[in-house]
Amino acid sequence: MFDGKKILVGVTGSIAAYKSILLVRMLVKAGAEVKVVMTPAAKDFVTPLSLSTLSKNPVLVDLFQEGSWANHVLLGRWADVMIIAPLSCNTLAKMANGFCDNLLLAVYLSATCPVIVAPAMDEDMWKHPSTKTNIDKLKSFGNRIVPVEKGELASGLYGDGRMAEPETIFKFVNDILYLDRALAGKKVLITAGPTYESIDPVRFIGNHSSGKMGVAIAAEMAQRGANVYLVLGPSSLEINVPGVFVKRVESSEEMYEACAEKFPSSDIAVMSAAVADYTPISKSKEKIKKTTDTFRLDLAKTKDILKSLGQQKKNGQLLIGFALENNNEREYAMNKLKSKNADMIVLNSLNDAGAGFGHDTNKITIFEKNGDEIAYEQKTKQQVAKDIVDRIIKMMYA
Ligand code: CTP
Secondary structure, rough: OOOEEEEEEEEEOOOOHHHHHHHHHHHHOOOOOOEEEHHHHHHHOOOHHHHHHHHOOOEEOOOEEOOEEEHHHHHHHHHHHHEEEEEOOOHHHHOOOOOOOHHHHHHHOOOOEEEEEEEEEOHHHOOOOOHHHHHHHHHHHHOEOOEEEEEOOOOEEEEEOOOOOOOHHHHHHHHHHHHOOOOOOOOEEEOOOOOEEEEEEEEEEEEOOOOOOHHHHHHHHHHOOOOOEEOOOOOOOOOOOOEEEEOOOOHHHHHHHHHHHHHHOEEEEEEEEEEOOEEEEEOOOOOOOOOOOOOOOOOOOOOHHHHHHHHOOOOOOEEEEEEHHHHHHHHHHHHHHHHHOOEEEEEEEEEOOOOOOOOOOEEEEEEOOOEEEEEEOOEEEHHHHHHHHHHHHOOOOH
């Protein structure tokens, strides 16, 4: 089942560490190659000998072992998936804040693969606001959390916080490796954010796009295994998502150039940027002085990136565009599907509260080339990104 898969199991100091022995055994039995990294505290709960015997590999604990340096970067890159089970409250806090005072944390920070964590702690600790903040931070890094279970805890109390059973973690790993990794090896080109069309050295024509929707799609694509090239207009968002390469551009012309170069080698292109439709014909090198009572600015149409990619599209490539409308939404969206030779148009209506520029939520309707039309409820942009990527995957394998 896991033949040829490389799995890195991280074990931290928690009573639930005994379950990691069973997990390692199940993974090895399923055909995976397993390496185990432990925190020093984990050794008080399970012995490296048990884990090295079951994993058939030496267990790593220290950054320096027997006079040599454990290469955490290579380990982080070796794995197809890293599972930290159990994840103690202490290691969780360190991961959320970028601490690196042991080998397990160094490997975590170097890992380029999906990371799954299975927290284990007492209910009061689990419910503490700082734990919640730390878990949210891990989620924002793209890490996957195996939900804790209710049951008897190490303290003798009954409640939430028990680490999931090894069978549940095993299934979670299976889903990540196979179902959730449907885009493994695929190259995806995404545009996001506004463009700024320069008038003079201090002024430009721009728009209110934040880039949030496109960035959420980029993160979701990467989560499913894609190699993402994100062409991002001037947005204040800081993006640090494994699997997403960010090319910052400013004008529609720069965005066009970046897309024209990358599209031929892309499997999927998602054009979510709010590209300026017009740009000043001449851009003044000097700051324009207010010497006249009226001021006229001549504009020329920008290149339509989506349309131009639609003209070059080859068999096997998927092209997705966006439409932001405030009247005749359906008709305009369907027209765009045809006129731009897109496979899918994602419509946001300006009439829906909580949709469009700047919001953290969006409400979309997807129009597909085969005639399917799916209207969704208002959701967070992350959830909307999931819906869009699910449809793209469905279309890809149809
Ligand atoms: N788009 C693009 N290049 C442009 C303009 C838009 O790639 N120069 C893309 C957007 O990223 C989006 C879609 O085209 O995916 C939007 O379609 P478009 O017809 O340009 O929408 P509007 O700008 O709203 O145009 P109109 O005013 O004609 O509705």
